[in-house]
Amino acid sequence: MSVALTALAAALVAPLPAQAADPPVVRTDTGWVRGETTAEGRQFLGIPYAEPPVGKLRWKAPRPVRPWQGVRSAQDFGDKCVQAASWDPGYERPSHTEDCLDLNVYVPEGAARRAVLVWFHGGGLTAGAGQDVVPDTFARQTGTVVVTVNYRLGAMGFLATAALDDEARDGVSGNFGMLDQQAALRWVRANIGRFGGDPGRVTIAGESAGGRSVCTQLASPQAKGLFRAGIIQSGAYGDCAARTHSTAVAQGAAFARQLGCADLACLRAKPAAEILAAQGGFDWAPVTGGDFLPRQPREAFARGAAVGVPVMNGANQDEGRLFAFARFDLNGTPLTAEQYPTVMRAEYGDEALARYPLSSYPSPTIAYATAQGDQLFACPALRLDGTLAGRGRVYAYEFADRTSPPFASLRDLGTGFDFGATHVNEVQYLFKHFGLVSPLNAEQRTLARQMIQYWGSFVRDGVPRATGQPAMPARPGTALTLRTASAGGNVPSATVHREHQCNLWDAETVTQNR
Numbered sequence: 001m002s003v004a005l006t007a008l009a010a011a012l013v014a015p016l017p018a019q020a021a022d023p024p025v026v027r028t029d030t031g032w033v034r035g036e037t038t039a040e041g042r043q044f045l046g047i048p049y050a051e052p053p054v055g056k057l058r059w060k061a062p063r064p065v066r067p068w069q070g071v072r073s074a075q076d077f078g079d080k081c082v083q084a085a086s087w088d089p090g091y092e093r094p095s096h097t098e099d100c101l102d103l104n105v106y107v108p109e110g111a112a113r114r115a116v117l118v119w120f121h122g123g124g125l126t127a128g129a130g131q132d133v134v135p136d137t138f139a140r141q142t143g144t145v146v147v148t149v150n151y152r153l154g155a156m157g158f159l160a161t162a163a164l165d166d167e168a169r170d171g172v173s174g175n176f177g178m179l180d181q182q183a184a185l186r187w188v189r190a191n192i193g194r195f196g197g198d199p200g201r202v203t204i205a206g207e208s209a210g211g212r213s214v215c216t217q218l219a220s221p222q223a224k225g226l227f228r229a230g231i232i233q234s235g236a237y238g239d240c241a242a243r244t245h246s247t248a249v250a251q252g253a254a255f256a257r258q259l260g261c262a263d264l265a266c267l268r269a270k271p272a273a274e275i276l277a278a279q280g281g282f283d284w285a286p287v288t289g290g291d292f293l294p295r296q297p298r299e300a301f302a303r304g305a306a307v308g309v310p311v312m313n314g315a316n317q318d319e320g321r322l323f324a325f326a327r328f329d330l331n332g333t334p335l336t337a338e339q340y341p342t343v344m345r346a347e348y349g350d351e352a353l354a355r356y357p358l359s360s361y362p363s364p365t366i367a368y369a370t371a372q373g374d375q376l377f378a379c380p381a382l383r384l385d386g387t388l389a390g391r392g393r394v395y396a397y398e399f400a401d402r403t404s405p406p407f408a409s410l411r412d413l414g415t416g417f418d419f420g421a422t423h424v425n426e427v428q429y430l431f432k433h434f435g436l437v438s439p440l441n442a443e444q445r446t447l448a449r450q451m452i453q454y455w456g457s458f459v460r461d462g463v464p465r466a467t468g469q470p471a472m473p474a475r476p477g478t479a480l481t482l483r484t485a486s487a488g489g490n491v492p493s494a495t496v497h498r499e500h501q502c503n504l505w506d507a508e509t510v511t512q513n514r
Contacts, residue, residue, distance in 0.1 A: 023075070028191045030067040033074040040136035041108040044195070046078035049187035050180065052099035053152060058268050059164055059176060062101060062183040078102030080129040081153045082272045088409045089434045091127070096272040098156065103184050104130050106139040106146045107195050115201040115460040116192055118147045118227070120181060122208030122234075122424070125284050126154040133431035141449075142456025145197035147188055151180035151213075155275050158284040160248035161256060163264040172290025174248045178216055179292065185217075185226040203229040203459045207427050211235015215384070216242065216286050218306040219297035229462050230306075231455065232313040234423055236380040240297040245289035251282050298387060307391045310462040312455075312472070314397035314479065315381040318420035320373025322410070324365050325417050335364040343368060348375065355501050366418065371501075375508075377423070378500040386476040395464050395472040396479035397454070398496055399426040401447060403484065408434050426482075430455060443484040450490060451482060466490070 023036045026044065035044035050062035057063060079097035108114070119135065121128040130148035139146045151157065157177025164173035189199045204227045206214050211232040217223040218230050219240070243251070258278045261267045267275075286293055294300070328335045335343065337358060344353040352371055361367035381396075388394045402420040405411060407428055410419060419425065428438035429448040440448060453466035464472040472480040473492050481493045497503070 025071055026194050028194060030065050031069070032071040034071050035074045035105075038136060040140045041106065043107070043136060044074040044105040045131075046076055046102045047072075047074050047105065048078070048101060049103050049149075050101040050183045053101065053156075053176070054098045056268070058098065058156070059159055059173070059264075060167070061169070061176065061179050064183075077104065077129070077131040078150060080131075081150055082156045082276055083123075083127045083153050084276060086127055086409075087412070088127075088132075089412070089436070090131075094273075094276060096276065098272055100129075100150050100152070101180055101183070102130070102150050103187065104148045105192075105195050106134075106136045106148075107197075108140045108143055108145075110143075111196060112143070113193070113198040114143055114145045114196055116145045116147065116188060116197040116199070116203065117459045118149065118185060118188055118202060118204050120149055120151070120204065120206035120210035120213040122206065122210045123153070125158065125177060125209045125212075126279070128153070128209070131435070133427065133433060134435045135431045138431055138452055138456070141452055142459065144456060144459050145192060145195060147184070147192070149181060149184045151184070152177040154284050155255060155279040155282070156272070158248075158286070159252050159255065159267075160243075160245070160287050161252040161264065161267075162249055164252070165249065167264075168290065170290035170292070172245055172287055172292070174243070174245075174252070174287035175290070175292045178213065178220070178286050181213060181217060182220075182223055182226060185223070189226060200228070201460070202227040203231060205231035205233070205455075205459075206235060207233040207424065208235060212237065212240055215240035215297055216293065218309065218311070219295075219300035220293050221305070222292050224306075227309075229310045229458065230312070231458065232311065232381075232384070233426065234315050234319060234377055234381075236313065236315070236384040237376050239380050239383065242286040242288045242293055242296060243283060245287055248287040255279065255282055298384075301384075301387045301391060304391055306388075310393045310395070310458070311388055312395045312397070312458050312464055313381055313384055313388070314399065315377045316373075316421045316423060316426055317378075317398055317400040318369065318373060318402065319377035319423045320369035320371070321366065321417075321419050321422040322424065323376075324369035324372060325410075325415075325419065328365050328368075329415070329417055330413075335368055337364050340364040340367065344371065351504060355504055362418070373423075374500040374502070375505045378496070379502040379505040382477065382479075382497055382500070382502055383506060385479075389474075389476045393462070393474050394476070395458070395474050396476075397464075397472055398479045398481050398493070399429075400481045400483045401425075401429075401444065401487070403441075403487070404429075404444065405439050408436050408438070411439075426451070443486060447482065447484050447490075454480075 080095040081100040135146040160174030212235040450466045454464040458464040
């Protein structure tokens with residue numbers, strides 16, 4: 001054994017430092033970390049799980065983090081990965097930091113081997129960070145350990161080029177952000193027991209792009225054994241499809257030309273700010289064709305990927321309202337009745353216009369949003385239920401609290417737009433979204449407690465249950481509608497497919513795939 005390995009082994013069996021009692025100190029496989037105790041339990045923030053992907057490691061698979069000496073502070077979030085500014089709280093300025101591969105661990109008090117939830121944030125694979133949710137209350141109420149993860153985004157996470165293919169072990173580049181997630185899961189497997197978690201009971205979860213990440217990891221052979229269950233929240237859009245290798249490499253070549261680069265050395269020498277400025281307009285997403293993702297997720301599931309892994313999958317009733325608002329009303333140009341037929345025909349066709357008559361909706365924007373949400377989120381989620389049902393238990397839900405307060409980014413706009421149960425709105429019922437306590441009324445707080453019970457039960461036992469509430473269905477085409485008591489409460493529904501006009505959108509998908 002080398003001197004370095006001998007020293008590391010000695011450190012790992014050394015007695016706990018004296019200051020371990022308060023604040024808490026935990027030994028990981030690369031060194032000690034000092035967290036802090038809160039009213040909800042213990043938390044350890046900004047723990048590195050991989051080497052910083054900078055310099056020659058930019059656009060490389062994540063490398064194991066190097067051991068450190070002494071006790072590392074874990075009381076502040078790490079830096080957000082490279083991304084632009086946005087309207088979300090805490091994102092008023094862009095981040096140009098590549099040293100961002102950190103995770104956060106939230107632990108209830110007590111010394112049990114607890115089930116573990118690993119959360120992948122949303123943000124379109126171009127934005128967001130693990131700190132977007134603070135799950136300390138969720139962890140305490142459910143008796144679980146929760147881990148939130150940063151991963152590379154945009155061009156930094158998903159660039160594919162012929163030169164990068166030559167460096168990749170399987171000849172396919174472009175999956176760096178997804179490989180980061182797997183590196184975080186390997187860190188959890190190696191270390192979470194030291195925090196009171198059970199490495200054999202890990203559930204991965206995420207919303208929007210985080211949900212899509214879960215879908216992708218379920219389809220990846222390299223993720224086998226890293227988790228035992230998955231939760232997909234509004235993540236089935238596009239049927240979880242990845243880019244083909246040829247498409248990704250062509251996009252990468254166009255991106256390189258835009259930066260004036262003819263080789264990889266030039267790209268690696270570009271400042272992060274220039275990479276970020278050039279990445280707009282490109283599709284940054286996982287890539288098929290290599291060992292990480294040999295085939296499209298939908299095909300992988302049909303062939304038996306993730307057999308026996310329980311999945312909880314769902315969407316929100318009014319997903320499209322956020323996107324329609326951002327396109328039209330946010331800019332002071334709401335969709336008009338005169339424009340509505342032209343826009344609908346151009347984007348969805350005459351049949352969709354007939355299915356979504358303007359007379360059935362309070363405004364043209366909401367009529368358009370309903371079609372968009374059904375096509376993009378609701379029906380793909382229901383299709384995924386059917387695809388996954390052949391290889392394991394799939395529990396379906398639909399978040400339908402149309403009285404829910406808009407999430408913080410939208411509340412700050414002070415608009416009177418009726419967002420209903422739109423995209424992202426369910427997250428604040430589970431966690432402190434952006435670290436904030438949402439203004440839920442008494443009925444909504446009750447619904448939030450019920451949802452936390454469903455999610456927590458699934459993380460602990462693989463079956464979502466809530467006290468005094470109906471079971472979450474595990475039958476394709478049926479979903480548990482999540483609503484406040486005055487709106488009908490939580491009720492299993494077998495009509496969600498019809499309500500979202502899925503026979504129209506499913507037929508369109510079949511036609512496109514021929």
